[in-house]
Amino acid sequence: MNALERLERLLEREQFEKIKAIDNPELHAFLAEWIEWLEPSKVFVCTDSEEDELYVRWKALYYGEEKMLETPNHTVHYDNYYDQARDKANTKLLVPGGKEIPFLNTKDRDEGLREIRELMRGVMRGKELFVCFFVLGPKNSIFTIPAVQLTDSAYVAHSEFILYRKGYEEFKRLGRNARFFRFVHSAGELDERKTSRNLDKRRIYIDLLDETVYSVNTQYGGNTIGLKKLAFRLTIQKAVREGWLSEHMFLMRVNGPNGRKTYFTGAYPSMCGKTSTAMIPWENIVGDDLTFILPVNGVARGANVEKGVFGIIQGVNPEDDPIIWQVLHSPVEIIFSNVLVKDGRPYWNEMGIEIPDEGENHSGKWWKGKKDAEGNEIPPSHKNARFTVSLEHFPNVDLEALENPCGVEVGGMIFGGRDRDTWPPVREAFDWKHGVITMGASLESETTAATLGKEGIRAFNPMAILDFMSVPLGDYIRNYLRFGEKLRRAPKIFAVNYFLRDENGNWLNHKLDKAVWLKWMELRVHGDVDAIETPIGYIPKYEDLKRLFREVLNKDYSREAYEKQFTIRVPELLAKIDRIEKIYREQVKEVPEELFEVLEEERKRLLEARERYGDYISPFTFEGA
Ligand SMILES: Nc1nc2c(ncn2[C@@H]2O[C@H](COP(=O)(O)OP(=O)(O)OP(=O)(O)O)[C@@H](O)[C@H]2O)c(=O)[nH]1
Ligand SMILES: O=C([O-])CC(=O)C(=O)O
Numbered sequence: 227m228n229a230l231e232r233l234e235r236l237l238e239r240e241q242f243e244k245i246k247a248i249d250n251p252e253l254h255a256f257l258a259e260w261i262e263w264l265e266p267s268k269v270f271v272c273t274d275s276e277e278d279e280l281y282v283r284w285k286a287l288y289y290g291e292e293k294m295l296e297t298p299n300h301t302v303h304y305d306n307y308y309d310q311a312r313d314k315a316n317t318k319l320l321v322p323g324g325k326e327i328p329f330l331n332t333k334d335r336d337e338g339l340r341e342i343r344e345l346m347r348g349v350m351r352g353k354e355l356f357v358c359f360f361v362l363g364p365k366n367s368i369f370t371i372p373a374v375q376l377t378d379s380a381y382v383a384h385s386e387f388i389l390y391r392k393g394y395e396e397f398k399r400l401g402r403n404a405r406f407f408r409f410v411h412s413a414g415e416l417d418e419r420k421t422s423r424n425l426d427k428r429r430i431y432i433d434l435l436d437e438t439v440y441s442v443n444t445q446y447g448g449n450t451i452g453l454k455k456l457a458f459r460l461t462i463q464k465a466v467r468e469g470w471l472s473e474h475m476f477l478m479r480v481n482g483p484n485g486r487k488t489y490f491t492g493a494y495p496s497m498c499g500k501t502s503t504a505m506i507p508w509e510n511i512v513g514d515d516l517t518f519i520l521p522v523n524g525v526a527r528g529a530n531v532e533k534g535v536f537g538i539i540q541g542v543n544p545e546d547d548p549i550i551w552q553v554l555h556s557p558v559e560i561i562f563s564n565v566l567v568k569d570g571r572p573y574w575n576e577m578g579i580e581i582p583d584e585g586e587n588h589s590g591k592w593w594k595g596k597k598d599a600e601g602n603e604i605p606p607s608h609k610n611a612r613f614t615v616s617l618e619h620f621p622n623v624d625l626e627a628l629e630n631p632c633g634v635e636v637g638g639m640i641f642g643g644r645d646r647d648t649w650p651p652v653r654e655a656f657d658w659k660h661g662v663i664t665m666g667a668s669l670e671s672e673t674t675a676a677t678l679g680k681e682g683i684r685a686f687n688p689m690a691i692l693d694f695m696s697v698p699l700g701d702y703i704r705n706y707l708r709f710g711e712k713l714r715r716a717p718k719i720f721a722v723n724y725f726l727r728d729e730n731g732n733w734l735n736h737k738l739d740k741a742v743w744l745k746w747m748e749l750r751v752h753g754d755v756d757a758i759e760t761p762i763g764y765i766p767k768y769e770d771l772k773r774l775f776r777e778v779l780n781k782d783y784s785r786e787a788y789e790k791q792f793t794i795r796v797p798e799l800l801a802k803i804d805r806i807e808k809i810y811r812e813q814v815k816e817v818p819e820e821l822f823e824v825l826e827e828e829r830k831r832l833l834e835a836r837e838r839y840g841d842y843i844s845p846f847t848f849e850g851a
């Protein structure tokens with residue numbers, strides 16, 4: 227029996243017809259094999275129709291994976307108390323022979339496939355399987371990659387409808403020519419709260435050879451939403467092979483003088499400010515998490531991989547995040563996850579208003595002071611609680627840029643992380659290579675609640691992408707360097723640090739200061755302001771920042787604040803170069819030699835400056851020099 231015949235027996239007539247309309251034997255074979263293996267009691271195939279999308283939304287409520295809230299179109303979803311973040315330990319790249327690759331979590335492909343298949347055998351008995359088609363990137367564009375998702379979680383399918391462009395028609399159009407990614411997910415057995423029960427058997431296995439990702443016994447979006455971080459491993463591999471960039475970056479428009487539009491990307495690790503930057507009130511958002519950048523006629527063109535936001539809700543308050551606040555309080559389609567709910571209303575940590583002392587949250591019934599099994603007090607919402615919403619609902623979305631099949635020209639690329647004591651708030655690289663190596667490849671950031679495990683540990687995280695890396699790091703960096711050489715107009719590279727602290731641990735900057743750094747970078751892209759040359763790149767002049775603080779935030783910016791924030795901290799900077807060099811030499815290996823040369827030059831500049839001016843050098847010293 228061929229695959230289509232098997233599918234005809236497995237599916238109800240109406241569902242079968244939807245599959246049959248796609249002329250792709252490879253897809254048929256994949257579906258027949260997995261439907262037989264997973265043994266769902268029912269299969270629903272989603273086309274691009276409103277009706278099918280609505281069916282999925284409804285099923286998330288019907289099966290209890292989501293509950294209705296008071297506001298129309300708002301729902302809440304809970305993940306298991308121990309399934310609240312990405313599980314790095316159980317996320318593995320399947321490679322032939324289980325070849326060890328530094329910093330990557332690999333596993334023998336045959337063994338991994340055997341294990342995951344065993345865990346998934348018959349796992350959907352008594353459940354409904356959703357077969358969904360989406361695309362990464364804008365439709366019918368140079369960026370488009372089709373993907374098919376199999377999942378028994380209506381919540382996962384629902385999230386994908388909010389976050390990605392529909393792809394059923396694209397599959398039909400492409401027919402046999404479609405080269406597509408595949409995702410197979412099962413939440414596994416659910417408990418009475420409809421959360422995954424068998425967390426000890428949670429696995430996320432990425433088959434790089436077949437461009438297929440398997441995920442089982444988990445619901446948390448970062449472990450399950452195929453097109454998000456699971457596809458990301460596949461697109462990084464593809465990009466490095468084909469000579470473009472697939473990045474953990476926001477994409478936004480910064481509005482310059484006289485209506486000038488300049489687009490920026492920004493790579494910061496999870497929970498380090500991508501969404502909050504892309505949502506700065508004066509500017510416009512295109513994307514907040516994943517960006518494809520292609521070289522087109524010597525220009526870097528970027529597009530959002532997604533069309534929605536799976537954003538962190540903790541700390542969202544009306545003062546700092548007025549637009550997100552407004553969206554979260556309007557009756558548009560939103561899934562709140564792992565928040566506190568009381569009388570049908572969602573509440574979260576640090577929302578800037580009084581929140582109830584009891585209700586339901588990610589731990590079940592909750593009251594103030596409740597402790598978990600480990601004796602830790604449970605906050606109202608989880609630190610990694612999130613909201614899922616389409617970008618079309620944001621008044622500040624740049625829709626033209628979002629849907630442009632050619633993307634937008636990237637004027638600047640920003641790197642940043644949680645760094646308490648080393649980098650200044652903003653600086654510009656001397657050139658592409660200097661930026662790629664001393665800013666991107668040298669990025670370190672403190673760990674956060676976006677992944678399971680301890681927080682606040684400074685960790686090497688090149689390009690904010692290490693968690694998702696799927697090729698040897700040296701190859702990835704080489705591709706970056708070569709990418710710049712292909713361009714006749716390379717984006718300028720910048721580094722930011724929103725997380726500087728003083729001796730007492732207090733933040734040196736306010737959350738909205740980044741609005742000023744953005745305006746400064748926009749001016750720099752066009753050569754509209756001068757800057758001060760330091761050993762680590764160009765930094766802003768005090769007068770320019772003072773003027774911008776006044777114009778943008780209507781705030782004073784004192785010389786003292788500037789001096790403290792922009793002091794060049796030579797001992798910390800040198801120690802960092804030592805750490806980074808050691809990692810690349812001893813752990814990563816097989817790194818382009820240029821990396822060491824550029825680090826060495828930076829070290830020399832710092833040593834010379836220290837010789838002349840001492841350990842901590844005021845920015846005014848360089849300005850005068
Ligand atoms: N102190 C400080 N905290 C900030 C600043 N900007 C953002 N944050 C905090 O950073 C956290 C989340 O940042 P997001 O912008 O949601 O993170 P993201 O980079 O989009 O993360 P992912 O969605 O996990 O990839 C929140 O807890 C914010 O309060 C800042 O300028 N200063
Ligand atoms: O993928 C997720 O779980 C959310 C996210 O953006 C990240 O962790 O970087």
Ligand SMILES: [Mn+2]
Binds near residue numbers: 474515
């Ligand atoms: Mn992310």
